[in-house]
Amino acid sequence: MSFAHLSGASVLAGLAVLASVLFLLQRLRVRHREITVITTQFWREATEEAQARVFVDRFRHPLAYLFVLLIGALLWIGVAGPRRDGGDGRDHALLLDASAAMAWPGRFDAAQESLLATVAALPRNRTTVVLCGARPRTLLLPGENALLLEERLRGSAPDACPETITRTIRDLAATANEGSPLAIRVFGDAPLPMSRIGLLPDAVDVVRDEAPSAEGTNTRITTLGVTAAASGSWTHVDILVGATGARISATLDGIPLDGIAVEANGASTDGLTIFRDVPANGATFSVVLDDGGAVTGDDRASVILPRRSLLTVSLPRDAPAALRRALVLDPAVKIVESDALVVITRDADTIATARAGLLLSDQSGGGAAFVVHGTATEIEAVRTSTTDPRALRDALRDLALDQIDATSLATDAGRAIELAFRNDGGRYIEVWESLFTDAFDFTRQRAFPLFVARAVRRAAAIEDIVPLVAAGETLPPHWGPLTDTEGHTLNAADGALRAFEAGVHTTATGKRLHVASLYVAPPATAADEQVPDAPSPGGVPFDLALLAGLAGTALLCGEWLLYRAGRMP
Amino acid sequence: MTGTRSSRAIPYDALFDADFLESVRHLRFVARRVDRRGRFAEQRSRDLGDGIEFRDFRPYAPGDDFRAIDWNIYRRLGKVFLRLFEQLEDLPLYIVPDVSESAFMETPPRARAGLRASLALAAISLNQHDSVGLLPFAEDLRMVQRPRAGKGTLPRFARRLAELEPGGGTDLVASLARLRSLRLRSGVVAIVSDFFDPAGIDAVTEALRGVRHRLVLVQLVRATDRAPDLTGNVRLRDCESGTGEDVSITSDVLTRYRRAYDRFDEGLAEFARTSGAGLVRLDCDADIVPQLAGLFSAGTFNA
Known part of the structure; x- marks a missing residue:
């Protein structure tokens, strides 16, 4: 009490x-x-x-x-x-910016001091304080003693994330009491473009606390990306690194890179560097700026490389020639007689035992042309996609089936070309063998080798290269909600799904997502007018x-x- | 003036020890005069007779002892004169210690200081061959030991002191009346008490004036008697009568209290001055012997 x-x-x-x-x-x-x-x-x-x-x-x-x-x-x-009421009859919300930009030396401390001085001067029963880091957190509720704020601020630091001030302002404006004016005061460097602030209700007034200008210069890593090797090697990847104005040092699991071809494209501003044919062995690729400048949070980035090895495939000796040719041409595939990772067979029992591969079925059996066997999670996601067709589209895209000419196949088959999903725990695709013959033009379609390659990779449980996004980047909505490594669900309450926190996250479909600690500022146009600075509170109040x-x-x-x-x- | 009630006599070992007795040996009383009926001792008496110290001559009168005639004077003057020698006699000392309830209440009790002082006075007197009697008082006075002299008297006297039990309320007026009624041989009466008689100091001094002995008043005091360490609202209960007084201690009340105490103190001192009695104030919280030594600074104390 x-x-x-x-x-x-x-x-x-x-x-x-x-x-x-x-x-x-x-x-x-x-x-x-x-x-x-x-x-x-x-x-x-x-x-x-x-x-x-x-x-x-x-x-x-x-x-x-x-x-x-x-x-x-x-x-x-x-x-x-x-305490004498502030007298203006307004509720007050003080937002402390704890984004990566506030890691600039002294910026966060100065903002905290200004915040504490302002809180002391405002009516406590009408003042709320929110720390706007990766996940906005209320530090002081109306009526709480200001001494609690000092205690709760202790140990707080900027997060490796973009600003969340504008999102918080929108939330506060949406939940503000009707008829009660709300004065929002921002402490920090987060941009407050009028293009967004102007959309708020008239009862909401947003000002920025005066803050000293930042001193010193900063260099940072701006880009980090991984892609398949341009050389075509299945077991290697290319890595793209962008940095502003400083030399970078790269390591693989902490060991300096040796014998890796490096292609530099400018070194002054936003210089891009491509590391060619880096072994895709699951190691952690890290880059560090040799001189990071004032802010240290953006001087280091890392990514876990995919693990790639040749996929062993076995298939019947009398398998369709087009299928064998597609496999031979795939750089990721090695055809073996036995102990194969991926089995291509006509025997349902064999595929049921191997549970990964391609089952060549008989068209006359009356089944669907393509039957995708998968896990319960995978199949359920597709079945419930009637309300959101993007999951089904992703499933088709994963097998390149969205690129085939199904009409032509249906004409040749004299019946509809159907796609079915079956939940039996297997990881194989049941497909008419006749599709690989000259009776159909499937083997002549450009999607054919892609279908074979992806079917094999799906059977071998090879994930695509893990997407790497920058903090703050807008993500496809159906990826959400994201969960971090500790199982916390990351909020996407502003409608657009964004990765706000650096680290490894998991999408709703179970895919891993690397969020690099790269600061992505929201786009600001020249027409955007910043909100005015608020006058500083007049000295220490009389307590x-x-x-x-x-x-x-x-x-x-x-x-x-x-x-x-x-x-x- | 606060403390806890005790109903037991003070143990002998807590009262007396050899060092204490030794320390009071060099102190002595000297009476101005002693009664004729006394026993041979070291006090000068009015009697001129068988002593060894020459005092005077006087003409012979029928019935005088022939052995006292100074024949040399008779040969020279032809008149008969007697040689007179001063007779040294004993001085009876009546020690009257206060054994009322209040004397045994505090920690340490005033009775401890009072009884030690009593024994010191007895030791002094006995060391010069005087006799000592013990008459403790509370609501009344009683004779515990008749005046005695001799070497064995002091241990007996000490035991008697150690056996004294708290004896109820203080009635010094009645006790002095009892003392008068005993018709004791004239001597020195040493009253060892706090003199807090409910009858008041005027009644006490009036009763003291009726005592026909030489008086030595040993007043047992404490620093808190005049400056009590009391604060707030208190109910003060008299340890002897059981009556209570509700008092809110303020500076005014304390001032009035000190004034009342000073009146009492001055009354006792005034009596001592006017009656020629000795008045000794002993701080109960300090060592008794040094205080007595201060009083006997010349080695003697004229009662």
Whole structure:
């Protein structure tokens, strides 16, 4: 229970009650402490104590009563903490920017100091403080003591994320009390373009706290990407690194790269560097700026490379020639007789045992042309995609089936070309063998080798190269919600799914997503007008409660000394 | 003037020890005059007779002892004169310690200081061959030991002191009346008490004036008697009468209290001055012997 921030009427009522109680206590007969002495003859002469047994005594010590009342009132004011209302009748929301940009030396500390000074000057029962890091967090609710804010700010630091101020402003404006004006004050460097702020309701006023200009220069890593090797090697990847104005050092699992072809494209501003044919062995590729400048959070980035090895495939000796040719031409495939990772067969029992590969079915069997066997999660995601066709489209794209000429195939087959999904725990595709013959033009379609390659990779459980996005980058909505490595769901409440925090995340479909610690500022146009700076609060406010509490305590000590000296009843 | 009530006599070992007795040996009383009926001792008496110290001559009178006639004077002057020698006699010391409830209440009790002072006075007196009697008082006075002298008297006296139990309230006026009624041989009466008689100091001094002995008043005091360490609202209960006084301690009350105490103190001192009695104030919280030594600074104390 806290008595802090009582209204003025409540404080006055408390004072009245206090005065009444003290008055009644004065009137009550004193409860004496009994002490045995060797004689009372001198006390009898000295005292005028009334001996009658009465419930109340006469009002004996008016000055003492006033003194005690003063002490009680001061202590009560100190505890109750009455504070003059700001007077403008508005709710106040103070937003502290904790994005990566605030990692600039001294910026965050200066913003915190300014925030604390402002909070002390505002009515506490109408002030909210929000820390706008990767996940905005309320630090101080209306009515809470400002001392809590200082404690809660301790240890806070900017996150490796883009600004979340504008998102928070939008949330606050949406949840603000109707008819109650809201004054939002921003502490930090987050851009506040009028193109967005202007869309807020009239009752919401946004200002920025004055902040000193940043000093020093900064260089940072701007880009980090991984792609398949341009050389065509299945077991290697190419890596793209962009950095502003500084030399970079690259390592693979902490070991400096050796024998890797490096292609540099400019080194002054946003210089791009491509590392060619880096082994795709699952190692962590890291780049560090040799001179990172003022902000350290953007001087380092890393990515986990995919693990790539040749895929062993076995297939019947009399397998369709077009299929065999497509496999031979695939640089990722190695055809073997036995112990294959991927099995291509006509025998349902064999494929049921291997559970990964391609089952060549008989068209006359009446089944669908393509039957995708998969896990429950995978198949369920596709089946529930009637409301969101993007999941089905992704599934088709994964097998390049969205690129085939199904009409032509249906014409040749004399029946519809159907695609079915079956949840049996296998990871193989059942397809008409006849599609690989000259009876159909499937083998002549450009999607054919792609279909074979992707079917083999799906059977071998080869993931695509893990997407790498920059913090703040807008993601496809159906990836959401994202979860981080600790299982926390990352909020995407602003409608657009963004990766706000650097690290490894998992999409709704189970894919891993690397979010690099790269700061992506929201686009600002020349037409965007920034909101005005707010005047700084006028010095340290007069803390009546604190002074009253101190004065009351001092007087209490004085009263005790007087009492001990026998000068107080 | 606060403390806890004790109803037991003070153990012998807590009262007396050899060092204490040794330390008071060099102190002595000297009486101005002693009674005729006394026993041979070291005090000068009004009697001129069988002593060894020459004092005077006087003409012979029928019935005088022939052995006292100074024949040399008779040969020279032809008149008969007697040689007179001063007779040294004993000085009875009646020690009257206060054994009321209040004397045993505090920690340490005033009775401890009072009884040690009593024994010191007894030791002094016995060391110079005087006799010592013990008459403790509380609500009344009683004779515990008649005046005795001799070497064995002091241990007996000490045991008697150690056996004294708290005896109720203080009534010094009645006790002195009892003392008068005992018709004791004239001597020195040493009253060892706080003199806090509910009858008041005027009644006490009036009773003291009725005592026909030389008086030595040993007043047992404490610093808190005049400046009590009390604060707040208290109910003061008299340890002897059980009556209570509700007091709100303020500076005014304390001032009035000190004034009342000073009146009491001055009354006792005034009595001592006007009556020629000795008044000794002993601080109960300090060592008794140094305080007594201060009083006997010249080695003697004239009672």
